Amino acid sequence: MTPPTASNRFSQxxxxxxxxxxxxxxxxxxxxxxxxxNLLAGVFASIAVLPLLLVLAYVLLKGGSLIQPSxxxxxxxxxxxxxxxxxxxxxGTAIVTALASLVAIPVGVGGGVYLAEFANxxxxxxxxxxxxxxxxxxxxxxxxxxxxxAIVSTRIFFGQSYSALAGxxxxxxxxxxxxxxxxxxxxxxxxxxxxxxxxxxxxxxxVTITRVTLPAALTPIATGTVLAxxxxxxxxxxxxxxxxxxxxxxxxxxxPIATMSVLIFNFAIMPYEPQNQLAWAASFILVLxxxxxxxxxxWFSTLKNV
Amino acid sequence: xxxxxxxxxFTLRRRPTSEKLVxxxxxxxxxxxAALVAALLAAIFATVLRGAWEAIQTFGWSFLTxxxxxxxxxxxxxxxxxxxxxxxxxxxxxxxxPLGVGTAIFITEDLLxxxxxxxxxxxxxxxxAIPSVVLGLWAIFVMEPVIRPLLQGLHNSxxxxxxxxxxxxxxxxxxxxxxxxxxxxxxxxxxxxxxxQQVPIELRQAAYGVGTTRWGAIxxxxxxxxxxxxxxxxxxxxxxxxxxxxAVTMIIGNxxxxxxxxxxxxxxxSSMLANQFGEADGIQVSAxxxxxxxxxxxxxxxxxxxxxxxRRLSLRY
Numbered sequence: 001m002t003p004p005t006a007s008n009r010f011s012q013x014x015x016x017x018x019x020x021x022x023x024x025x026x027x028x029x030x031x032x033x034x035x036x037x038n039l040l041a042g043v044f045a046s047i048a049v050l051p052l053l054l055v056l057a058y059v060l061l062k063g064g065s066l067i068q069p070s071x072x073x074x075x076x077x078x079x080x081x082x083x084x085x086x087x088x089x090x091x092g093t094a095i096v097t098a099l100a101s102l103v104a105i106p107v108g109v110g111g112g113v114y115l116a117e118f119a120n121x122x123x124x125x126x127x128x129x130x131x132x133x134x135x136x137x138x139x140x141x142x143x144x145x146x147x148x149x150a151i152v153s154t155r156i157f158f159g160q161s162y163s164a165l166a167g168x169x170x171x172x173x174x175x176x177x178x179x180x181x182x183x184x185x186x187x188x189x190x191x192x193x194x195x196x197x198x199x200x201x202x203x204x205x206x207v208t209i210t211r212v213t214l215p216a217a218l219t220p221i222a223t224g225t226v227l228a229x230x231x232x233x234x235x236x237x238x239x240x241x242x243x244x245x246x247x248x249x250x251x252x253x254x255x256p257i258a259t260m261s262v263l264i265f266n267f268a269i270m271p272y273e274p275q276n277q278l279a280w281a282a283s284f285i286l287v288l289x290x291x292x293x294x295x296x297x298x299w300f301s302t303l304k305n306v
Numbered sequence: 307x308x309x310x311x312x313x314x315x316f317t318l319r320r321r322p323t324s325e326k327l328v329x330x331x332x333x334x335x336x337x338x339x340a341a342l343v344a345a346l347l348a349a350i351f352a353t354v355l356r357g358a359w360e361a362i363q364t365f366g367w368s369f370l371t372x373x374x375x376x377x378x379x380x381x382x383x384x385x386x387x388x389x390x391x392x393x394x395x396x397x398x399x400x401x402x403x404p405l406g407v408g409t410a411i412f413i414t415e416d417l418l419x420x421x422x423x424x425x426x427x428x429x430x431x432x433x434x435a436i437p438s439v440v441l442g443l444w445a446i447f448v449m450e451p452v453i454r455p456l457l458q459g460l461h462n463s464x465x466x467x468x469x470x471x472x473x474x475x476x477x478x479x480x481x482x483x484x485x486x487x488x489x490x491x492x493x494x495x496x497x498x499x500x501x502x503q504q505v506p507i508e509l510r511q512a513a514y515g516v517g518t519t520r521w522g523a524i525x526x527x528x529x530x531x532x533x534x535x536x537x538x539x540x541x542x543x544x545x546x547x548x549x550x551x552x553a554v555t556m557i558i559g560n561x562x563x564x565x566x567x568x569x570x571x572x573x574x575x576s577s578m579l580a581n582q583f584g585e586a587d588g589i590q591v592s593a594x595x596x597x598x599x600x601x602x603x604x605x606x607x608x609x610x611x612x613x614x615x616x617r618r619l620s621l622r623y
Contacts, residue, residue: 030519037521038417044408045426048495051488052433055444110339118333119340130613131344137542137609138602139549141576142350145598148583149353153591173346180343204325206332227435234437237551237576241583261439261552268443268556276447283440290435 056287063284066277076247076263080272086282088249089263092164093286095250096243096259097233099168104175104232105225109214111176112183112221117209129184136177143173144238152242157254164250164257167243171232178231182224186217223297230293234286236261260286354602357595364589369596375562377586382593384575386564388600391574394479394554395547398486403540405487406494411524413495414502427499434492442556445485450476450557453484457569472567477559479572485553490543497539501532534615541612545605551576575601 025031074085111128119125147170152161190213198208214221236259244256245266251257260282267279361369365382372383409430413423457474464470474480505528513523529536559571560581575597583594 034519034521041408041412044405045412048409048491049429052429058448107339110336114336114340128340131347135347137545141551141579142602146350146353149357205329236439264439294435
């Protein structure tokens with residue numbers, strides 16, 4: 001007997017190996033399972049999209065049908081009676097959100113600049129980034145409790161307890177982590193060549209940051225800011241016991257103020273149909289604002305960076 | 307331009323003191339602003355702890371295990387709310403994780419044209435932008451009436467189990483869990499999608515090369531490779547679910563009596579805070595601060611664990 005050659009052994013192995021078709025066999029168990037799982041994933045994705053479609057449809061149809069000029073110019077009616085508007089709440093949301101932005105944007109962008117431009121890889125920047133992530137996870141209601149404990153109950157602002165300013169500060173606490181993170185990450189994406197070029201022509205650190213790197217990172221920072229503002233405008237939990245609510249037109253930043261989100265909460269749980277209607281109308285305006293902000297931020301992010 | 311003035315332009319000038327001062331000042335300013343974040347975190351903790359101190363001394367640990375919430379006699383125990391927070395967020399997670407990860411798989415696999423998958427992804431992201439209070443409004447007037455017959459059916463067929471023992475009468479734990487699912491779904495989907503997209507294509511190609519099916523590759527190769535980031539995302543979602551306030555408050559019924567049934571009205575820490583803080587005084591405020599402290603510690607732990615999971619187990623290929 002001659003020993004089996006290599007090719008001989010190979011053909012023997014091939015014969016021992018079960019012959020399978022290379023063609024796709026649809027009735028094979030695993031292929032059936034495959035198709036079932038494809039379908040299941042599709043079903044899951046449809047379930048995930050369904051709530052958005054339903055919420056948008058109801059808010060836009062139900063709320064949209066209530067939009068009329070008096071909604072913007074009148075005060076909410078007393079419980080149970082018809083008519084009226086939510087003018088004070090629209091104005092109030094604008095005021096409180098503006099106050100929050102005025103506090104949060106300088107602090108957030110400044111903190112982000114420090115992390116991205118000045119901080120070395122020491123414990124301090126690590127700690128601040130970590131703290132920022134923790135702050136981002138703090139429930140929104142806790143920021144309300146904090147402002148209540150620190151500002152409302154201590155009556156630190158000229159003896160006033162509930163105030164628009166307290167509400168704005170509570171919202172600022174929520175906006176801050178987003179702003180720091182987007183500024184930090186946006187600035188770190190800026191090419192170092194730009195900085196070196198700027199130093200090379202004799203610019204100082206301050207001029208380099210304010211004239212070169214910040215403008216170069218404007219797109220991500222603006223996107224993050226717009227989203228943070230939109231998010232703050234829709235927040236309710238921190239406002240319930242800081243800004244409270246008011247059935248009147250805003251009376252300065254040291255008094256309680258009406259906001260759309262708190263109005264939705266208060267009026268949704270009232271057993272009166274006209275109030276419920278106003279809650280839907282306020283939802284419409286709020287959702288529309290947030291949709292616009294989201295589209296705006298997407299448009300920002302398509303703009304070419306420097 | 308003459309040669310003389312050009313050589314002047316290139317002299318090594320000393321930086322003026324004012325310029326140095328501006329640089330230094332700017333650096334110090336941004337440092338203070340960054341430090342403000344850490345200070346803010348400490349201030350939040352200190353404020354809540356100081357507010358809660360009276361209740362901590364009065365009720366001690368029994369606050370966590372008793373369920374009496376009696377403003378008339380000033381005895382407080384937050385067990386009902388703590389139980390509600392934990393049960394609602396864990397059950398919501400149980401439903402949202404398969405849905406979210408399934409959706410993420412669906413939009414990262416090439417089952418449909420890219421434009422449709424982008425649309426689905428964008429819509430799920432948009433869901434995250436809808437304010438919680440609007441979802442609550444929708445839950446009260448649209449979702450709850452629709453699912454009540456389903457819950458009634460659940461009660462009729464499984465009513466012998468303590469979990470479904472009560473008759474659904476509107477607001478309750480079950481609708482609250484469903485609205486929580488809607489709220490945390492976008493987080494899980496977004497993080498799972500990013501994680502799945504980062505799995506190197508070579509792994510998938512190799513799996514297909516040795517003859518596996520699509521789902522064989524997903525379950526054996528792709529999901530295990532992305533599991534750490536997905537776990538981190540799930541924990542972030544858990545933290546969000548625990549702290550979620552408005553939508554839950556509007557639909558959970560805010561009952562301070564303990565009930566094992568998921569169909570009965572219940573309460574969570576955050577909805578208790580939202581409901582009672584405005585009208586509370588005396589030691590009730592302190593008791594609410596104590597509950598807020600518990601909530602804060604719960605979310606701290608969950609969020610820090612999430613970060614550790616993501617950092618320690620992050621994808622290394």
